[in-house]
Amino acid sequence: MLRARMVNRLDAAMMKALSMPSSVRKFSPAGVAGAARRFLASRDGSIMPMMVLLTIPLVTAVGFSVDYTSAVTTRSDMQNALDAAIISITTLPTTTAFADRQTSLQQAYVANSGQGTATLTSVNVAADGSATFGATASYPMPTNFMQIARINTVQVGVASAVRKTPALVQSTFKVTKVSGYWNKTMYLYGNKFAQASAQNLMKIDYTYVPFNYTYKVGNTSYTVSEPKGYGTTTVSTVNGSTQTQVQRQTCNTTGSTSAFSNPPAGSIPGSTYDKRTGKTIYFNTTCTSTFSPANSAGAVIDVSQMDQLYLEMDVPSGNPKVLKSNDPSTSNRLYIGASDTNMPEVATGQTVNIFTAVPCGQTGYQAWEDGGNPVPADVSNADFFYTTTGKCDYNQRPSQTVLTQ
Numbered sequence: 001m002l003r004a005r006m007v008n009r010l011d012a013a014m015m016k017a018l019s020m021p022s023s024v025r026k027f028s029p030a031g032v033a034g035a036a037r038r039f040l041a042s043r044d045g046s047i048m049p050m051m052v053l054l055t056i057p058l059v060t061a062v063g064f065s066v067d068y069t070s071a072v073t074t075r076s077d078m079q080n081a082l083d084a085a086i087i088s089i090t091t092l093p094t095t096t097a098f099a100d101r102q103t104s105l106q107q108a109y110v111a112n113s114g115q116g117t118a119t120l121t122s123v124n125v126a127a128d129g130s131a132t133f134g135a136t137a138s139y140p141m142p143t144n145f146m147q148i149a150r151i152n153t154v155q156v157g158v159a160s161a162v163r164k165t166p167a168l169v170q171s172t173f174k175v176t177k178v179s180g181y182w183n184k185t186m187y188l189y190g191n192k193f194a195q196a197s198a199q200n201l202m203k204i205d206y207t208y209v210p211f212n213y214t215y216k217v218g219n220t221s222y223t224v225s226e227p228k229g230y231g232t233t234t235v236s237t238v239n240g241s242t243q244t245q246v247q248r249q250t251c252n253t254t255g256s257t258s259a260f261s262n263p264p265a266g267s268i269p270g271s272t273y274d275k276r277t278g279k280t281i282y283f284n285t286t287c288t289s290t291f292s293p294a295n296s297a298g299a300v301i302d303v304s305q306m307d308q309l310y311l312e313m314d315v316p317s318g319n320p321k322v323l324k325s326n327d328p329s330t331s332n333r334l335y336i337g338a339s340d341t342n343m344p345e346v347a348t349g350q351t352v353n354i355f356t357a358v359p360c361g362q363t364g365y366q367a368w369e370d371g372g373n374p375v376p377a378d379v380s381n382a383d384f385f386y387t388t389t390g391k392c393d394y395n396q397r398p399s400q401t402v403l404t405q
Contacts, residue, residue: 067143071154074115078137079158081114083403086135086160091193091396094125105135115139116156129166129394134405135159161405167395168355173235173386174298175249176340177268177287178206180383181229182317184370188354190306193396198308200238201301206384207231213255217277226253226283227272235299246299251287260284297389307397309354313384318371325352335367335379343367343379360392 085108089101096104102120109118116139125131140153173188188202209231214223230251236243263269263284270283291298303309310326311334323330328349336357337343343365346352358364367382369375 081112082160084112085109131164134161166392169304170391172389177385178233184315187312191308211253249289253285333369358388358390364388
């Protein structure tokens with residue numbers, strides 16, 4: 001009924017307009033406005049005009065929410081890009097100029113889909129190697145619906161800051177005692193940043209040198225072997241295919257049918273019982289090291305460019321034959337402690353972070369059980385003893401970087 005009445009009114013209005021002279025049928029803004037007011041004031045007309053007017057603010061609100069959602073998404077993407085960018089510049093050397101860091105920051109920011117401009121605000125590296133970095137990013141995001149209110153852009157800004165604590169940049173390894181009947185070799189491997197394959201940084205070779213002691217009871221000679229087994233150990237740094245010897249330890253053993261009354265300081269006592277004669281045979285082993293150069297403290301390894309480090313021991317006659325500090329099935333044969341007698345064994349199923357296992361500015365103690373004895377066992381059963389001394393400073397490893405903002 002309502003629709004029929006609207007059509008009738010519209011037909012009547014059109015007929016009336018067409019019957020007017022052409023000079024009268026001219027449209028003017030005032031006429032149009034008046035006609036609009038009369039149309040809206042009509043009690044017999046449709047409610048559609050009112051709905052149109054009510055829809056305008058609704059559409060505007062929806063449009064504003066679309067722009068707001070876009071701004072929120074853009075801000076999230078910018079934050080992720082800035083976080084990635086600021087972490088990336090912390091891997092640059094301390095000698096890198098501020099302007100070069102700024103360039104690298106912007107490049108990394110854009111590479112991570114960041115919008116706008118990233119700005120490096122602060123770089124501080126303390127004497128002990130502690131470092132902090134700060135950066136911001138801003139972007140005038142174009143709007144779509146908010147342009148109705150003459151808002152053409154919305155400024156989106158984010159900030160990020162990181163902190164880096166000093167970490168291991170150099171480690172010195174020195175062999176103190178190696179024993180056993182089996183030949184074995186220990187390696188230190190490192191992975192550089194973003195490098196999949198590990199490279200050999202150090203090699204320690206042990207070669208068993210048997211010692212047999214012969215004694216007489218009456219006219220009969222008897223021969224016994226020293227029970228622990230000692231030999232010669234060579235420590236070398238490795239650079240590609242080049243090995244440089246830095247330490248060589250040689251052990252010499254003597255035997256006797258009586259206990260040694262005044263053994264040399266630092267010597268290693270031992271004994272075995274010979275069932276054939278009912279005698280206890282005593283041994284005393286002295287190990288001496290020579291260093292190259294003479295005033296060196298062992299194998300000095302630069303690990304400042306390494307993102308990962310692990311130790312490996314190859315024991316061809318052992319079971320297992322390969323032991324690794326980053327292998328949870330064999331790392332329990334490694335001992336780490338604060339003295340040569342206080343070295344707890346790594347718990348079964350765990351891996352070892354060598355960066356934290358080597359103390360900064362102090363001497364740490366480590367040892368390996370080469371596979372001849374079951375574990376867990378006391379450190380006295382271990383066969384491969386050495387010390388590790390760490391130097392800590394500013395490090396370029398991204399894993400040591402903590403976001404603070």
